[in-house]
Amino acid sequence: MAERAARFFDRNAQWLFPLPAVVAIVILILGPVLANVYISLHDWFIGGTPKFIGLGNFGRALSDLRFWNGLKNTFYFTGIAVPAEMVLGLGVAVLFNRDFRGKALVRTVSLLPMVATPVAIALIWALMFNPSLGVLNYFLEALGLHRSLWVANSQLAIPALTIVDIWEWTPMVALILLAALQGVPSEHYEAALIDGAGPWQAFRFITLPSIRSAAVVALILRAIDALKTFDIIYVITQGGPGTASETLNVFAFKTGFEFFRAGYAASLLIFLLVAVLGVSILLNSLRRSPA
């Protein structure tokens, strides 16, 4: 009996091995995504009886100023944070792409912002942003600049929040690009120098093309995560002041779990998912198009 079971397993190992994970993925991931579509088609107050309303929630979103505000803030946040992380990340990678004592230590230290608990990071930045007692205003004054309200100013809330994201994720971009830089054979540079290329030309025509695919991967990963940012925004401003820093993700969260409108929240999340998918497909095409 055990023999037969073992032989059955052997013959079907190919699908028996992944079976538990596939079941888990269907239940935990694919199922909820489909259920979310179903919920989005209903007027579904948590605790009440759901009523089918077709695409009513989607229509409602399109005429809801708060939806457009959330969409704008989502792209505003991503549009500042991600390009800044790419540029700074490249700069840091180039800066540290040399031999020096303590290289391993620097590597370890640069992991800290990305692994530290986001809630803890958000808390510390909230304290540093504090308009009256925060250390950032002290630095501004020490530099002879005016104090700022930081996240308490509705004009500045999103840019200030991007500082946290940039601090948190530039090291990851830098590490990805540094790994790519270290893969560029030094003969390429020597050949370029013999051909009379200057440092800028060497950078433009050798370094950049060699790290291109790594850079696109970093860009896609960062864009996906920046569009979905929740923790630091929700902990530091909860979307405020007013709705000044309310991204689509935060708006959807409040709709679902503070106002208990599951149907409307589900439709907002479908908009967000489409945005994330669209952006990642768009950025992925950078991988193939010629330099």
Add this chain to the structure above:
Amino acid sequence: MSALPGTTPGPTGPGRRATPAGDKRRRRIRQAGIVVLMVIVLVIMLFPFYWMILTSFRNQVANTSPVPVWFFKPTLENYANVIGQNNFLAYTLHSFIIATLATGVGLLLGLPAAYSIARYKQNGLAFAILLARLTPYITYLVPWYLAFRALHLIDTYVALTATHLIVGMPLIIWIMISFFEEVPRDLEEAAYVDGASRFATFVRIVLPLSAPGIVAASILSFIFSWNQFLFSLVLSGPNTKPVPVAVFNFISYGEINFGGLGAAAVLITLPVVLLTLAIQRYIVSGLTMGAVKG
């Protein structure tokens, strides 16, 4: 500032026709500039951590001084308050239980799947897991909340483990694929020819050979579960509330106790930092879902 981006400074700069002495001086200035920039980058990276630690050891008077107090007599009173008054140890225990359960179940489900993807090149399955990375976590949360509510599973370890699995299992699978690919097939075939079943081969040959990878994947999954905020915020309650949610609640109610928040932030982050030191090689490949080998 750094004049030669992307290259290590060579002994001869291109296109320079300076005297040897002038060349040497210029090189010195450049080197100094590079060192200064490196120090600035490191200071920016570390400052929030430094400030967090400083805040945690200062009393409320020093913490609310309009001019930052850099030197002071450290106090443990913030730690004593956080641990003593706020059930902090209970929340830590909740965090630990959830992260351990999610990692354990994640390994049980994820290891065979990763092995299968590595052996049988099941790229479709790999792609499905990648899609999970794209979807905003709240998308899972709306249906899950409704389901757990109907099943009376809110504030249970079942609900928290299941949702934390969404974070941990894909991570485990991605890290383990490359480890399993490196196990020599000859060894497996030899065991198989000797009469061992596929499953026995997997358990007795493949898993032990991949032990370092399993350790790294487990730690990474543990860290991500420990850090998870969103699922816990909605699905936990007094019986299961993990540390990040508890700390978030500190700031939502009452006056801002700077020192207490600093101490709480240090206490949440400390285990993560220690675990990170143990597996630093794998952090980046984990965060990038294997797209980049750290």
